Amino acid sequence: MKRLRLAAVVAAALLALLPTTATADVSYPDPQPITGQQIIHDPTVIRLRSGDYVAYSTGGVIGARTSKDRVHWDDAGNAFAEPPSWWYEYNDTGDPWAPDISYRAGTYWLYYAVSSWGTNHSAIGVATSPTGLPGTWTDRGKVFTSERTDTWNAIDPALIRADGRLWMSFGSYWTGIRMVELDERTGKAVPGATVHHLATRPDAPYAVEGPYIVKHGRHYYLFASYDACCSGVNSTYKIRVARSTKVTGPYVDSTGKPMLEGGGDLLLAGHGRYVGTGGQSVFNDRGQDWLAYHYYDAEDQGTPKLGLNRLSWEKSGWPNVR
Template sequence: MHVIAATMLLALAMIGPAAAQTQPALSGNIAIHDPSILVTDAGWVSFATGVENAPDEGTPRTKTSPDGLAWTESGPLPGGLSDWIEEELGYRPKNLWAPSVFAGERTVYLYYSASTFGSNESAIGLMTNEAFDPKNPTEGWQDQGMVLRSHRGDDFNAIDPFRIDTGGRAFLAFGSFWNGIRMIELDPQSGKPAANAELIPIASRGGGAIEAPALLEHDGRFYLFVSFDSCCRGIASTYRIMVGRADEVTGPYLDRDGKPMLEGGGTLVQAAEGRYRGPGGQEVFMVGDEPWLAYHYYDRDQGGMPKLQVAPLRFDEDGWPQLDPMPE
């Protein structure tokens, strides 16, 4: 598997930095929640939260696109929920949440969340694929079991994973509500926690609503994107995308005004605009060498249906990321 080819970069020129005045207008099947995207020379693939109580047991769903604009449903990952989930948690989740795809040199890693609303009896699991085919994205996955776990009484929630590799090391950021976002170092090959790895706090709102971390290394700095406030309420959702910046992957992350993200800081990247309500659940992904952001929003004009949006990240003169306005 290869990163995006030059021919696809040319095909994307119309929505590249020189031409775009708004974020891209997407078409096809873009009903999605918590998107994670991988761009290859054979096309784009998205992974997303599964459908509650579906016959497939709510495993992550996939979509494909030749260009990132027009999307087609390609189905859920087969096999249902792995037995370890119910054995570990003591209950069987209605679906798996917020899968996050990471492409290594030879292996594609897919982290996912097993939980239920309002509880931190949660776990992050891992699937791997050593022969990933972007034309058949549901094939070839092997479940590798649990990565990490949170229990009642812990001050964190083991959901919403996102992996970043830097300087020969790998890290997993995760978290939702409770006391915020944590990070743990991974063994780059197994994708599971490194020996003696400790949890590192990187963002918190003191028990307030913060989740869905995503990390970007850009021009010698690290950027932590998170969602503030409430998702999953249709057009009443108040999600908004925030960001902070650090010189080291482990932090400290500060917002534009210098407020630490561990003290509730965050600089706004995307809030609701017009029919686009509650944008969040974001992830960073790469189109060639350029960073993009994928997220979902709730379409006010279609009854609050959650939908996919992707857009290139721009950086202002002070190095802060921003997005173009939403399309009409």
């Protein structure tokens, strides 16, 4: 019996020495209950200055949802009445993907991607609005592009301010996640900007995409979607995270493994009816960080729906979902 007790003490001591990881509970939390229009893909959410909420997403001409309480969501049509003509350079239907909304200098900025499935002939564009509401956006054209000769893919944009400068992370497959500096005035890539490399996977097809970076404490945290989306209940999307003291990296997980070598702590994965969690973004609502993402509902024929969870921060500095 003494030996058993000793073994238990030793095991507990060894467990205490293991690194603190940025993982959710082993069972993973369900998204908060929401009502109304739940269908969404690649959501970006913001609390407007009016106090209401708006979410934009892949689908339609950048599909829009609005809410007054972050619980009940209404279909609000699309950001645009029709696709800007230049979108058709990148696909036959003028179909935009993966928007990102932000607010600065009295203006709302909506970034988005246009591309064709399976190619890196892609472009990131931007629009501005005084209110952030659908139907009020003015398109400002291309921000950054990629071609078949490039080793990156200009989709899935996400903005962050760091050290008084404006940065945009982006990327999908084609060696993973990249970053460029933007001009504060135009919101477009600085001419000749260095393309920084933030994350990749060891093997083709380098399945990491959908970056989103936030600052907490002295670190920048890079959230990204790993594996495969867009296959309904067969999707394998999951959200991983790593951090850096510099916005341009290097980003490492809690074990010290760089994201450029396939690292990243598992934050949220599919569970139960909530399959393929990913396409994430982070927004702040009155001091509380929230993780927004889509999942494929296994109890509703794999329909993509909005997931919202509180994002908390451990004493170690790593994020957790509640």
